[in-house]
Amino acid sequence: MTRLQPKPVIGFLLNPIGQHAKGIEYRDSQLCVSARPSRKIHLNDIDSAPLVTHKLLGSEITIRCDDGHGTTLKGANRRCATEFAKTIEADWIAHNTERFEGSRSSIDAVLMAIAELEAPTRYPSACLVHPVAEQARHLDESLIAKLPMAAIGEDAHRQARTIQHFARNAGQIRSRAISTFEQQQLANSGIVTDKRQSLYSLRHWFQDQLTKRDVVDRAQAQLMGHKFQRPKYGYGKDLVELREIVAQFAISA
Known part of the structure; x- marks a missing residue:
């Protein structure tokens, strides 16, 4: 168990109405804060490492939580506040690392x-x-x-x-x-040797092959998967006929 509290007289001068912590006790991964109201803070709830600020009338330690609230104790002994903060920070890091691992x-x-x-x-x-x-x-x-x-x-x-x-x-x-x-x-x-070309380049190549062989527009549309932009009469070429067209320039695997 580790406990931090302000210097007796200095603590009263800096915290006359008990707005801040009158003492913080640390045990079993939990901080017990004596304040109005009192509260308990688990290492899970701490958002960042304790912040210690050294001032003329004593040291101030602030512990921020992930709910946006924090706890501050003023007027502590400089060495005690620093050692207390280091203890909390080391255990806080170890605890969260264990959660991650x-x-x-x-x-x-x-x-x-x-x-x-x-x-x-x-x-x-x-x-x-x-x-x-x-x-x-x-x-x-x-x-x-x-x-x-x-x-x-x-x-x-x-x-x-x-x-x-x-x-x-x-x-x-x-x-x-x-x-x-x-x-x-x-x-x-080995089909494509130009790094600027991609798989989509094959569609352009395929279209060129159809055009070079004077394949009719409707069959080109069927093979390319495009809409045939003319009044539709009949069913176009069947699968056997389309296969014969493609077989003329098929690439060997």
Whole structure:
């Protein structure tokens, strides 16, 4: 148990009506504040490390909570206030780091999946990415968003931010992964040698091949998936006829 209290006379002069804490006792990861009204603060509730300010009539310590309220004790001994703050800060960091590390298996799984999306070796389909995004959102909402980032160390902080970014931008990250995967596949196939070209370039190439072979407009529209901008009579070419057209310039796998 650790206790901090103001100097007897100085404490009364700085806090005559008991507006601020008359004493703070720390035990079992909880601060018991003697004030009007008294309150208990768990390490979970602390938003930032205790702030100690040294003044002419004694030291002042302020502990801020995640609900926007704080507790201040004035007129404490300089050395006692500093040591008390260091004790609280060390335990606060250890407590929050333990909370973060308690979900290490889930955190590592999400981070591994995110890393794979940066250099995908398989198509990043929705059925693969969606469960990871849901897991990232759950970690963000149930743990990361409730943790003071200053209390978990630089490495953990960076990991937490990576998960939060993915949880909030999974769609965009998947789109980039798809583009990266497609570009890799095209480069490996040897079909496309110009880095400025993409998978969509194949549609332009396909259209050019149809035009060079004087394929009628309606059949071009069928093969390109476009609307046929003329009155529609009949059903156009059947699948066998369309296949024969494409077979003229099919690319060998």
